[in-house]
Amino acid sequence: MADDGADEGAQDLAAENAALGLALEAAHAAVWGYGVVGAALEPGARGAAGSAEAAHRDVRDRVITLLAERSVEPAPAEGAYALPFPVLSAVDAATLAVVLEDGTATAWVRVLDQAAGSGTRELALEALSGAEVRAVGWRTAAGQTPVTRALPGLPPG
Amino acid sequence: MSSLPPPGPRGFSRRTLLATSAAGLALLAAGCTSSRTEQRERVTGEQADQLLGQVGVQETLVAAYTAAGAADPGLAGEVAELAAQAGEQLARLRAAAPGATPSAVSPGSPPSPGEARSWLRAQVAAAATSHATACVNQSGARAALLGSISAGLRGQDGRLA
Structure with a gap:
């Protein structure tokens, strides 16, 4: 029984770590992607992109630290990522930012689904909420409607 | 801002920005049937309550959106989409909560038409905080749902600001 419990605990933590690994990869992509977003914006409009990039860097670093504490090798960032569409204007940049935030939201909802501990859920919740709040601003800038989502990160019911 | 390498074919990953997230999405959509997943989805009496x-x-x-709209008809039109999303969130919560039946609730009334927006925003923020607190104590799909709803309401809060 004790061994069964230990096995289940290890499996739970492995699943949580795997989900955190996916969230880390999404954070890496967001940090890189916000460089593209900022480069496509006028200098005076780059503040939001810089703040968002900083937020993703912070989350990235927290996940790396958490995984390292568990002796899990964190996935490194790719050298670059394929863009889903050309980013040639401010609207393109805002649309890419929405893609980045929606992508991280999906990854963090996955962490919530897989998390074994409340501390990880708190981290996921903070990251998910931040992503959606930023996404609302970018959807507005991109001219998308609606600008809010009922269930960010979740697949349609 | 430092210049960045353009996306290109040589030496660049073909990984799309959201490939990893899409994998998680598919798993969430399809659900899992492993015993570990079943255990994670097992709900205690306290969690069910x-x-x-x-x-x-x-x-x-949801009732607060109706009350705010009644107090300020102009606001009602402006927040119709947000109200609909709150209703969608309610439907998903009811589906996830066995035994949940619709009940008549009253959020009270906005103090005045001029204050309807700030009153509604406070209601949205309070609901978001409540769902977030509950999310931390849940697990599996229930935690994911509550966290998503809380995040969605944080977005609404920002929209109402």
């Missing part, structure tokens, strides 16, 4: 409580929180928020 808490989830029912969150249905009540969301019902109160």
Whole structure:
């Protein structure tokens, strides 16, 4: 029984770590992607992109630290990522930012689904909420409607 | 801002920005059938009661949108989409909470038409905080749902600001 419990605990933590690994990869992509977003914006409009990039860097670093504490090798960032569409204007940049935030939201909802501990859920919740709040601003800038989502990160019911 | 390498074919990953997230999305959509997943989805009596409580929180928020709209008809049109999303969130919560039945709730009334927006925003923020607190105590799909709803309401809060 004790061994069964230990096995289940290890499996739970492995699943949580795997989900955190996916969230880390999404954070890496967001940090890189916000460089593209900022480069496509006028200098005076780059503040939001810089703040968002900083937020993703912070989350990235927290996940790396958490995984390292568990002796899990964190996935490194790719050298670059394929863009889903050309980013040639401010609207393109805002649309890419929405893609980045929606992508991280999906990854963090996955962490919530897989998390074994409340501390990880708190981290996921903070990251998910931040992503959606930023996404609302970018959807507005991109001219998308609606600008809010009922269930960010979740697949349609 | 430092210049960045353009996306290109040589030496660049073909990984799309969201490939990893899409994998998680598919798993969430399809669900899993492993025993470990079943264990994660097993709900304790306390968790079930808490989830029912969150249905009540969301019902109160939906009623708050109606009350705010009645107090300020101009606001009603402006927040119609947000109100619809609150209703969608309620439907998903009810589906996730066995035994949840619609109930009549009252959030009270906005103090005045001029204050309807700030009153509604406070209601949205309170519901978001309540769902977030509950999310931390849940697990599996229930935690994911409550976290998503909380995040969605944080977005609404920002929209109402």
